[in-house]
Amino acid sequence: MTKLRLAIVGAGPAGIYAADILLKMERSFDVSIDLFEHLPAPYGLVRYGVAPDHPRIKGVITALRGVLDRGDIRIFGNVHFGTDITLDDLKHHYNAVIFSTGAVRDASLDIPGIDGKGSFGAADFVSWFDGHPDVPRTWELDSASVGVVGNGNVALDISRILAKHAVDLLPTEVPQNVYEVLEGSPVTDVHVFGRRGPAQVKFTPLELRELGELRDVDMVVYDEDFDYDQASLDAIASNKQVKVIDRVLQSWRQRPGANGEGGEASRRLHLHFWANPIELTTDADGRVASLKYERTRPDGVGGIEGTGEIREIPMGQFYRAVGYFGSPLDGVPFDEHHGVIPNHEGQVLSAESNEIVPGMYATGWIKRGPVGLIGHTKSDAMETVQHLAADQGSWWQPVEPGEDAIPALLESRGVAWTDLEGWHRLDQHEMALGEPEGRERIKVVPREEMVRVSRGE
Numbered sequence: 001m002t003k004l005r006l007a008i009v010g011a012g013p014a015g016i017y018a019a020d021i022l023l024k025m026e027r028s029f030d031v032s033i034d035l036f037e038h039l040p041a042p043y044g045l046v047r048y049g050v051a052p053d054h055p056r057i058k059g060v061i062t063a064l065r066g067v068l069d070r071g072d073i074r075i076f077g078n079v080h081f082g083t084d085i086t087l088d089d090l091k092h093h094y095n096a097v098i099f100s101t102g103a104v105r106d107a108s109l110d111i112p113g114i115d116g117k118g119s120f121g122a123a124d125f126v127s128w129f130d131g132h133p134d135v136p137r138t139w140e141l142d143s144a145s146v147g148v149v150g151n152g153n154v155a156l157d158i159s160r161i162l163a164k165h166a167v168d169l170l171p172t173e174v175p176q177n178v179y180e181v182l183e184g185s186p187v188t189d190v191h192v193f194g195r196r197g198p199a200q201v202k203f204t205p206l207e208l209r210e211l212g213e214l215r216d217v218d219m220v221v222y223d224e225d226f227d228y229d230q231a232s233l234d235a236i237a238s239n240k241q242v243k244v245i246d247r248v249l250q251s252w253r254q255r256p257g258a259n260g261e262g263g264e265a266s267r268r269l270h271l272h273f274w275a276n277p278i279e280l281t282t283d284a285d286g287r288v289a290s291l292k293y294e295r296t297r298p299d300g301v302g303g304i305e306g307t308g309e310i311r312e313i314p315m316g317q318f319y320r321a322v323g324y325f326g327s328p329l330d331g332v333p334f335d336e337h338h339g340v341i342p343n344h345e346g347q348v349l350s351a352e353s354n355e356i357v358p359g360m361y362a363t364g365w366i367k368r369g370p371v372g373l374i375g376h377t378k379s380d381a382m383e384t385v386q387h388l389a390a391d392q393g394s395w396w397q398p399v400e401p402g403e404d405a406i407p408a409l410l411e412s413r414g415v416a417w418t419d420l421e422g423w424h425r426l427d428q429h430e431m432a433l434g435e436p437e438g439r440e441r442i443k444v445v446p447r448e449e450m451v452r453v454s455r456g457e
């Protein structure tokens with residue numbers, strides 16, 4: 001029987017689902033899979049993106065772990081594609097590769113002042129509060145008023161973490177260094193800005209509703225934003241999700257704190273709709289001092305237009321949650337405009353000729369861009385894997401397909417790779433750290449320590 005030696009690069013949900021689907025599907029060939037991951041721990045953004053106070057979603061890890069624990073996928077953690085292992089290496093040892101490297105950079109927001117001190121991308125803040133090993137341990141929260149631009153779930157995550165009292169995060173897996181910074185936070189007012197109206201947001205109802213349940217936080221919505229146009233009324237009438245979102249927001253209009261009046265909480269989370277950020281002003285030291293935004297209105301054909309009315313809110317920090325962006329991989333075609341690997345249903349395409357590049361596939365956020373929930377990466381992986389299986393005639397013909405060659409290669413390069421057993425060791429170590437404090441786990445953050453624990457050194 002023909003054997004497919006497959007490399008998968010990126011052990012987030014997309015890569016793990018692709019491996020699982022391939023192993024379970026009916027096929028005419030044998031399979032052996034090596035999964036390469038840059039971090040010493042698998043699960044991608046489920047571990048390093050999903051917020052610590054969303055344990056139910058973090059629970060997806062249980063299903064992903066079930067796949068890895070079956071033992072039919074080899075994991076090489078702490079291995080970076082591009083430096084520790086290259087495309088030429090993969091061609092030398094495998095029949096094909098699936099790239100599932102996700103998207104971890106922030107998309108840009110081109111307004112004056114965006115490079116000022118105190119202006120951050122959402123991805124940087126998320127990586128910090130989720131204990132990503134490759135970002136600094138410290139975060140300076142030094143302002144009572146902060147701004148967040150974006151009307152998707154990432155903007156909600158950031159706003160919630162900034163508004164929430166740190167003690168309410170304690171039962172979660174929030175890293176200790178993060179807890180300590182949040183505990184000393186001076187933030188009292190979080191202002192969230194969206195360019196469009198309440199009926200056009202990309203929030204999911206569950207995540208929005210959760211904001212209204214935060215202890216000692218007033219939700220501040222403004223009556224002027226609810227003067228709906230026909231398109232908004234149609235969206236509310238025809239779309240169940242929009243209807244629920246509207247219902248949640250309308251209920252907040254009745255609460256103390258609405259319109260900035262009568263609230264008693266020590267912190268406030270303001271939602272400003274129809275607000276297009278146009279400039280971050282900075283002080284003499286280059287620090288963010290305020291956000292200027294223009295009020296917008298519907299343009300009658302499904303878009304928005306500026307009203308010319310400029311408003312300004314003082315703030316010392318500004319976070320842009322305007323989308324994530326993929327990173328190029330050495331030797332792999334890349335679409336600079338969309339931040340993805342160009343592909344046809346997961347078959348990688350040449351950036352120049354648009355023709356299928358044999359042996360190379362993509363899945364997950366690096367395939368279709370940073371949109372969609374974890375569950376979407378499963379259907380995505382299915383499509384990619386079906387092409388891979390059907391393309392048997394055009395797989396690479398590796399010179400050295402033996403399974404021992406890869407550990408030997410990494411060893412010869414001095415790469416301190418970690419494996420499944422190592423992940424179990426780290427997992428148990430983190431849970432043991434949490435146990436005395438009644439917490440499910442305390443994440444190990446420094447990369448060297450993660451590797452040391454994993455390798456039992």
Ligand SMILES: Cc1cc2nc3c(=O)[nH]c(=O)nc-3n(C[C@H](O)[C@H](O)[C@H](O)COP(=O)(O)OP(=O)(O)OC[C@H]3O[C@@H](n4cnc5c(N)ncnc54)[C@H](O)[C@@H]3O)c2cc1C
Binds near residue numbers: 014050080126363366
């Ligand atoms: C802040 C945030 C919150 C989210 N919250 C939710 C939520 O609550 N619910 C939900 O359903 N979805 C949520 N999502 C979406 C979800 O995280 C994504 O749908 C999913 O993680 C995408 O999976 P992926 O495998 O494509 O990418 P990722 O999860 O990013 O995995 C990619 C993996 O590839 C690795 N990698 C990258 N480059 C290399 C390289 N050169 N060499 C080796 N390895 C590499 C990375 O380290 C990473 O482990 C959230 C996303 C973000 C950003």
